[in-house]
Structures are given as structure tokens and as C-alpha cells.
Amino acid sequence: MTLRIGVIGTGAIGKEHIRRITNNLSGGKVVAVTDIEEASAKSAIEQFGLDAGIYPDDKTLIAEGDVDAVLVTSWGPEHEESVIAAIEAGKYVFCEKPLATTIEGCMRIVEAEMKLGKQLVQVGFMRRYDSGYLQLKEAIDNKFIGEPLLLHCAHRNPEVDTTYSTDMAITDTLIHEIDVLHWLVNDDYKSVQVIFPKKTRYAHEELRDPQFVILETKSGIVINVEISVNCKYGYDIQCEVVGEEGIAKLPEVPSITFRKNGRIGSHILMDWKERFMDAYDAELQDFIDAIRKTGEPNGPTAWDGYIAQVTAEACLKAQNSGKKEAVVFLEQPDFYKKNLKPANV
Numbered sequence: 001m002t003l004r005i006g007v008i009g010t011g012a013i014g015k016e017h018i019r020r021i022t023n024n025l026s027g028g029k030v031v032a033v034t035d036i037e038e039a040s041a042k043s044a045i046e047q048f049g050l051d052a053g054i055y056p057d058d059k060t061l062i063a064e065g066d067v068d069a070v071l072v073t074s075w076g077p078e079h080e081e082s083v084i085a086a087i088e089a090g091k092y093v094f095c096e097k098p099l100a101t102t103i104e105g106c107m108r109i110v111e112a113e114m115k116l117g118k119q120l121v122q123v124g125f126m127r128r129y130d131s132g133y134l135q136l137k138e139a140i141d142n143k144f145i146g147e148p149l150l151l152h153c154a155h156r157n158p159e160v161d162t163t164y165s166t167d168m169a170i171t172d173t174l175i176h177e178i179d180v181l182h183w184l185v186n187d188d189y190k191s192v193q194v195i196f197p198k199k200t201r202y203a204h205e206e207l208r209d210p211q212f213v214i215l216e217t218k219s220g221i222v223i224n225v226e227i228s229v230n231c232k233y234g235y236d237i238q239c240e241v242v243g244e245e246g247i248a249k250l251p252e253v254p255s256i257t258f259r260k261n262g263r264i265g266s267h268i269l270m271d272w273k274e275r276f277m278d279a280y281d282a283e284l285q286d287f288i289d290a291i292r293k294t295g296e297p298n299g300p301t302a303w304d305g306y307i308a309q310v311t312a313e314a315c316l317k318a319q320n321s322g323k324k325e326a327v328v329f330l331e332q333p334d335f336y337k338k339n340l341k342p343a344n345v
């Protein structure tokens, strides 16, 4: 059976996902769209030649009998309501990050799913599907580099506009590291600290940039992440794991090596969308395949969305206090204890 998908929010990432479902992936079809701007939903249908209905809002789209699964790609604060409505209707949900913008909102989603007694939700933490991170995970899980001791990471963007604020460095940028790094080392966070180094002259007046985040796990692994969103030179994601027996590092994005004007060099990506293109394809293909094969999504769960939000809120607290802040989770319910590994890799 083809998975019939409804898309809630046809902005930038909504349209990107519609494109990949329609042109690149198999087993899924976009049959319904909605956006608060009807013109945006219409343009998505025209742009991708969809045979899909336009719905006035998320609730009517979710209620449509021909929709098996929904993609929640609207603005973050709207996610919770759409995800809970989908769960209550028994529909599968792929929700872009954040799952919800508060810890309480994430918990309401977790509780709704547990009440139903079936996992329906996958959160769009696509880095778990990136081949580089998967190779790093294999090196850690196989003990190739021994026990991980510390990680040096960087998340650099060439520039941001004046709507980007200091807290967004955590909630929009670091959130990807928050999810992928504890998954990578199979450990939970215990504390966080945020240090503000000397400010770059390229940051706008209100923005504190760069930021240096230190996350410590329960077993004592120390992870540092540099966030620089005005680094100018490119979009650059770095991750080096220092283990007891050796070091493993995320591969560089392949690029030709050129020799010109007395220099050897290679290109660095400028646009974040290109860096994880394959991972976006893989996460959505896995969502479609797992539901078709097993009746349950296989990727990051609503509980992972909760973990990310708790950690992000501790980082926000640490930004303001300048101190090390504890990260305190509720105990993971048995309902979410399963070995998660992308099915198609």
C-alpha cells in the first residue's frame, strides 16, 4: 500500500519534503496539504504537480479518511496541537523539530501516544541518518576507538539575519547536536554550561555570537560545541570523538581539490540545506518504509523530542546564569525503550 501523506505547513522545509516524497522517494504520496496562507498550499500543488486536496486547517486535513500520515512542517509553536490531533485520530506523524516548544508540551504528546498504546510519531532529527554520523556511531559501538572520553564539535553558519536571537543558537541550531550526540555516545546528559567568548564584529547588536556549550553526560563524557553563526567562510559541521584507543572524526564533505594561484584548496558548502540532503531523504524514506513494513515508525521518537527540549531549556538557563546547570529527565517509560537504528542503513 502507498502511504498517503498530508502536509501541514508548506513553507521552506514543507516544500522540500513534498519535493523529495514526490520526486526521490518511494512508497509515499502527498494527497493533502494545508497552510495558513492558502496561496502557499496552492503553489506547492502547482510546483510539484500534485494530485492533492487543499484543506482549510490541520484538523480537517487530519480527519480526512484518505490521509494515513501527516507531516508537521509548520512554525514550531503550532507543532504540539497538530501532533496531538493526529495521535488522537490514530494517524502517523512525522514532526519537524521541535516536537513542541515547551517540556510540558512534549510530555503532553508523550502521554497522548502512551494513552493510545502505539508509537505513531517520528521527530525530524535527520542527523541520525547522515552517513558520517552513522560511521562514527559504528566506530563507537564496535569499540574501535575504545570508550569515548570527550567530543569536540562545531556548528558554523556563514551568517544570520537580525531575526536570529541568542536563544535560537540553542533552540534552532544546537538542538541538532543535542539530539545526535547523546545518541552517538549512548549516554544521557547530566549538566550543561554556556560560555560566551569575545563577540564577533559580524554579529548584530542584540546577538551574542559565538557561543561555547559544554555538555556532560552521566558517565562523565565531556562534549564541547562551538556555535558560530557569522563565521562567514561556510556552513561547517565538525565532530571529533576522542576515545581511549583512538580518535574518530566526521568526514569532510567531498569536494574537488584545486590548485590555483599558488594554492591548493577545496570548496566548503555555504548552504545548510545541501549538507544533510541525503539524510533528509533517508529519514523520510525510513518513516515511509517502517510504517509500510511494520506499522510503526522506526526513527527518533516523541521521547527523543522530550529529551531534546529538556536539554535545550537547561542550556537556555545556563545562557542566563553563566553557571553549570543540571539536566533532569523523568525516567524513560518502558513504552519508549527499544533499539532504534534506521532500518535502511
Ligand code: NAP
Pocket: 008, 009, 010, 011, 012, 013, 014, 034, 035, 036, 037, 040, 057, 058, 073, 074, 075, 076, 078, 096, 097, 098, 124, 125, 126, 172
Ligand atoms: P517556514 O518557511 O516559515 O514554514 C512554515 C510554514 O508553515 C509557513 O508557510 C507558515 O505560514 C505555515 N504555518 C504556520 N502555522 C501553520 C498551521 N497552523 N497550519 C498550517 N500551516 C502553518 O519555516 P520552515 O523553515 O519551513 O520551518 C518549519 C519547521 O521546520 C520549523 O519548526 C523548523 O524548526 C523546522 N526545520 C527543520 C529543519 C531541519 O534541519 N530538520 C530545517 C528547517 C526547518 P506563515 O508563513 O504564514 O506563518
